[in-house]
Amino acid sequence: MGKNFFGEKFKLRKENIKNRIMLMILAILMCLQAGCGGSQGSREDFSAYMNQIFRAEVTASTLNMHYNLAHPENYGIQDYKVTYGNVSVGEGNETAVILENWKENLKKFNKKDLTVSQQMTYDIMMDCIEKEIPAGKFRLHEEILRPSTGFQSQLPVLLAEYTFYDEKDIKDYLELLSCTPELFSQIMDVEKKKAELGLFMADFAVDDIVAQCSNFVENPESNYLLSTFDDRVDEAKFLTPEQAELYKAQNRQVVTGDLIPAYQRLSEDLSALKGTGKNSGGLCGLPGGKEYYEYLVQDTTGSDLSAEEMQEQVKAQRKQDLEDLASIAKEHPDIGQKCGNYQLPTEEPELILKDLQNKMQKDFPSPPTVSFAIKEVHPSLEEYTAPAFYLTPPIDDISQNCIYINKSKGDTKLELYTTLAHEGFPGHLYQNVMERSCGLEPVRSLFGSSGYAEGWATYVEMQSFYYADVDRDVAAFLQKNQSALLSLYASADLGIHHDGWTLRDTIDFFAAYQINDKSVIQDIYQLIVEEPAHYLKYYVGYLEFLNLREYAMAKYKENYSDYQFHRALMKMGTAPFSILKKYLPEYYAE
Structure with missing residues (x-):
């Protein structure tokens, strides 16, 4: 499934826009073959089965798991392989088998016996299955290395914001970094296959990705993944000073010895394929x-x-x-x-977000009290990131909210005001903390819709024009x-x-x-x-x-009232729009 790590505001000019990592659905066959749910059909059985799927799916990618869960042990996740996930050319058949197994197991439940929220989860999963099974034939049409929203574009920021809750997180992080060369090698195997079939990207896309990689690896000894790691380790109260220095040295070795060479090799391998793309339209x-x-x-x-x-x-x-x-x-x-x-009274992001929180109260339910940080995009990423973006919090720790501002894009006045509405209140930040506080099945976090997330943020952005002074x-x-x-x-x-x-x-x-x-x-x-x-x-x-x-x-x-409408949407959570329309009456009257 993958997780929507980023919510972002895009502008109508050429720039890189971060949004989404789609690694893919990975094997949960052992779970299914062991009979994980669906046999009795009760609400408790359904929740148990959803949690089984969630655990299997979320651990398929350590990066995905860490951004979904601050404390995986609270979800019964103790032992897992540190991995980015599998991107091999032959993975598609396995995915189809997994989806068919999901479908057969879901059919064992009588949907009418489930709660309304569980019925929504059931419909969301079935909708996904029905659409994804026939889409398996498009495996090689998908593109992992997009210049704007591709994996290589999102990875540096995801690594820079990888929170260290305990020492295990630091060890996982370093091991994950060391896996990057192998992951990029797997990705290039896919790209070479795409080139053989005439499905490789246009030359200008290659140029954009190569330039992006070159920008990231420039000055490796001062790469920002060194300083951001040092800062996080210094703040880790669970480490002794000696342990902190040891991990800093290990990180420097992995960043300069594994991660940066992986980006350099990726750039070289892509350049070697330039000219094999048959379509530039x-x-x-x-x-x-x-x-x-x-x-x-x-x-x-x-x-x-x-x-x-x-x-x-x-x-x-x-x-x-x-x-x-x-x-x-x-x-x-x-x-x-x-x-x-x-003129606007202020162009300070914190004050604008406070103003938005006050102005939105008549139209939107109050969110839980949460903190958030405003950060600036690192200069090495300015050219390839949006004017602003929001990094989604784990489902079990909605206090981790961060909005990035790209100073190089120069948003001012009402443009800055509406951008912060898009990213913050009542946009991505608001929608995420509201959804996380509604008690939805954890598996729902894996079935997010980009159209819902960005459509909501654009919808409230349009409303925010009328909140400004x-x-x-x-x-x-x-x-x-x-x-x-x-x-x-x-x-x-x-x-x-x-x-x-x-x-x-x-x-x-x-x-x-x-x-x-x-x-x-x-x-x-x-x-x-x-x-x-x-x-x-x-x-x-x-x-x-x-x-x-x-x-x-x-x-x-x-x-009808906007307040009631927005309240119902926040209680339903992310879903395809046909499912939202179907269940709206169940939630509007609550």
């Missing part, structure tokens, strides 16, 4: 690529809409936003000047403009990957909206080629929340 240019994209957009967005239906909804929302913008401009001829000259017409104009811009990128994503738009087509599309800088559009085109469906998780996810809200307003009429 959208996925529909690959054998089976259009069918894969149709699967990918539903998997990424959590929406059941077809690609054609998504494009129609995106166009309809853009048309409405543009009409609203024209209406505001007609009523306020000086709106351009007002949007350029407004600016004139209502300024807030409305900037919000409608942001929505219309996002829609352009969503349309381009669908056009490039589903309909085969060329760079010329994409230039013509943007030109229709008075966006004419060809070099900028080429950058956007290449980013969309590198990151299929990436923009859709933001915008289609946002539209699905609007659809869900319209459904709730029509159903509850005078009994």
